[in-house]
Amino acid sequence: MPLACINVEMTTEPLDTIAAVLPIDRRDKLAEILTNQDVETLRHLVNEGMGDNTLRALASDLGYLEAWSRAATGSPLPWPAPEALLLKFVAQHLWDPEKRAADPDHGMPDDVDQALRDGGFLRTGPHAPATVGRRLANWSTLTKWRGLDGAFTSPALRSALRLAARAVPRQRRRKSAKAITSDVLAKLLATCGDHSPRDLRDRAILMAAFASGGRRRSEIAGLRVEQLTVEPPIEVADGPPLPSLAIHLGRTKNSGVNQDEVVYLTGRPVDALNAWLDAARIDSGSVFRAIDRWGNVSRRALDPKAVNDIVKQRVAMAGLKPGEFSAHGLRSGYLTEAANRGIPLPEAMEQSRHRSVQQASSYYNSAVRRSGKAARML
Numbered sequence: 001m002p003l004a005c006i007n008v009e010m011t012t013e014p015l016d017t018i019a020a021v022l023p024i025d026r027r028d029k030l031a032e033i034l035t036n037q038d039v040e041t042l043r044h045l046v047n048e049g050m051g052d053n054t055l056r057a058l059a060s061d062l063g064y065l066e067a068w069s070r071a072a073t074g075s076p077l078p079w080p081a082p083e084a085l086l087l088k089f090v091a092q093h094l095w096d097p098e099k100r101a102a103d104p105d106h107g108m109p110d111d112v113d114q115a116l117r118d119g120g121f122l123r124t125g126p127h128a129p130a131t132v133g134r135r136l137a138n139w140s141t142l143t144k145w146r147g148l149d150g151a152f153t154s155p156a157l158r159s160a161l162r163l164a165a166r167a168v169p170r171q172r173r174r175k176s177a178k179a180i181t182s183d184v185l186a187k188l189l190a191t192c193g194d195h196s197p198r199d200l201r202d203r204a205i206l207m208a209a210f211a212s213g214g215r216r217r218s219e220i221a222g223l224r225v226e227q228l229t230v231e232p233p234i235e236v237a238d239g240p241p242l243p244s245l246a247i248h249l250g251r252t253k254n255s256g257v258n259q260d261e262v263v264y265l266t267g268r269p270v271d272a273l274n275a276w277l278d279a280a281r282i283d284s285g286s287v288f289r290a291i292d293r294w295g296n297v298s299r300r301a302l303d304p305k306a307v308n309d310i311v312k313q314r315v316a317m318a319g320l321k322p323g324e325f326s327a328h329g330l331r332s333g334y335l336t337e338a339a340n341r342g343i344p345l346p347e348a349m350e351q352s353r354h355r356s357v358q359q360a361s362s363y364y365n366s367a368v369r370r371s372g373k374a375a376r377m378l
Helices: 012-021 024-033 036-047 052-073 083-093 097-102 110-118 129-145 155-167 182-189 197-211 217-221 268-280 304-317 328-340 345-352 357-371
Strands: 228-234 242-250 261-266 289-291 297-301
Touching: 024 052, 036 052, 052 083, 052 110, 052 129, 083 129, 083 155, 129 155, 182 197, 182 304, 182 328, 197 217, 197 261, 197 268, 197 289, 197 304, 197 328, 217 304, 242 268, 261 268, 328 345
Parallel strands: none
Antiparallel strands: 228 242, 242 261, 289 297
16 A cells, blocks of 8 residues: 555644654654554653653654555554564565565565655665664564553564574664764864854854764754853863863763763863854753754754754865764764873763763774774784
């Protein structure tokens, strides 16, 4: 059944309630696919106060699952899903491109593939094993929120996932192919002038995101003036005191439910942030906002995707390749730069707020190993 022919009743008010957690580039499509019960489930999660990133992933995956079920079976997603449907999902998303080239019946059927692409739900295939695992995990979570059980722990499903992942090996790719270290950041900042609102905003975004430990684009987009606290200036031996600012992140992806994560800005990033706030006359609400073609600052906060777009635009203006960098490059770049400057990993993690040493050291250790003695034995 073509997705364009599906007309699910959806009232505006419930959808508005969860609009903040829907991916902005797919909100219209998701509105067509999600049922009223789906929206009620997401509203419950919103009211429970789950993190924006978690909710966004749940909403996105739920929309995909609904679209796939309709395209693959002609029916809405059943709750709970039978084991056979879970196995079908694995079979249609973890397949071997070489095998499919010789056997058109291998993997996702062409009509299902085309329906998902037409609906904007699928760009490439097959899925990465991690993506399939995440979507199944979110499917299981949503099933439990409905007070139901599913076959997500069945031996057959576990075996299918394990064997499929082995049969279709994929190399893990970083979210940003290259880290935005201080030398790259300097080139991006050089594209920002001193007068236009857009230049002032973009400079503040780049400097604040990097210097605060490589903040995630969702954290930058959602930053509010009320989260900023002026701290006493930092005394330095060879110059005037440096301005200092605390950013109260509240609960983040890696923090506990009641934990208020705090990071700090010192010196130039504080000046850049204040210059933007003064120029835009922002004293409350969202810090980083949209700007129209005439330079007018909106009351609307930037979407996380817009932060990524800004990074790529500045990369292009600096004469670099946009495909090699993304907003996540600010996060990996912060840790890479910390390693280059000999800053201890625990100290860098205090600012980046990484909880996993393994994840943080994947950036940090690469820089240390490349320039260290162990790589220069001969």
